[in-house]
Amino acid sequence: MTSKDYNRAYYLRPTVGWPAFDVAAPVRKGPRKKALWFRDLIWEKTVLDVGCGRGEQARWWAEHEAKHVTGIDWSQDAVDIASRFCRHLTNVSIMKADARIFRPAQRFDVVTMLDFIEHLTQRDAGAVYRLCAEKWLVPGGWVGVACPPKNTCKYHFYHQSQASMRRDLEQAGFTVKYLKEHRDSGRGIVYVAKAKLK
Numbered sequence: 001m002t003s004k005d006y007n008r009a010y011y012l013r014p015t016v017g018w019p020a021f022d023v024a025a026p027v028r029k030g031p032r033k034k035a036l037w038f039r040d041l042i043w044e045k046t047v048l049d050v051g052c053g054r055g056e057q058a059r060w061w062a063e064h065e066a067k068h069v070t071g072i073d074w075s076q077d078a079v080d081i082a083s084r085f086c087r088h089l090t091n092v093s094i095m096k097a098d099a100r101i102f103r104p105a106q107r108f109d110v111v112t113m114l115d116f117i118e119h120l121t122q123r124d125a126g127a128v129y130r131l132c133a134e135k136w137l138v139p140g141g142w143v144g145v146a147c148p149p150k151n152t153c154k155y156h157f158y159h160q161s162q163a164s165m166r167r168d169l170e171q172a173g174f175t176v177k178y179l180k181e182h183r184d185s186g187r188g189i190v191y192v193a194k195a196k197l198k
Helices: 008-012 029-036 056-064 076-085 122-136 162-172
Strands: 046-050 068-073 092-096 108-114 137-147 174-184 188-197
Touching: 008 076, 029 056, 029 174, 046 056, 046 122, 056 068, 056 076, 056 092, 068 076, 076 092, 108 122, 122 137, 122 162, 137 162, 162 174, 162 188
Parallel strands: 046 068, 046 108, 068 092, 108 137
Antiparallel strands: 137 188, 174 188
């Protein structure tokens, strides 16, 4: 898959339990629920939302708790949609970037990866976790990860389990403080982890 596969139709399509995305509507219930999983991490913090997609979590955090949210995605269509969806907010920045090679000018208090890691290969996922630890986060910063277990989605390549998620985060230099299965109305189970940089 390339960034061209993640096009406008991909981001605007209806999915199980969710209607088609409307850039003029408020943040939908499903993405809002996922944003709440990491509410305790982002209060008055700078946040990097990796694989921000439509910008739903970035917008919700910016409207409610975060000091500033920077969303990155490798798809220009995602960046265009997210920028439009968050255009009324002064504490959100959306940019096109490939997370596998992203080197920001500043570090962040919190990094989030929701429905992102499974879109990478195992090797690329490890590289992204290392970049998160070495280049993206301030010392003692937090990363929040949410991804589904193995499924048949053609866009998913790295099928995580709780054990593999813990292993990958620890190998990158994090201490996992929370790792649990959550129910997600669209797909059943989602693994959610919160880890602190050592």
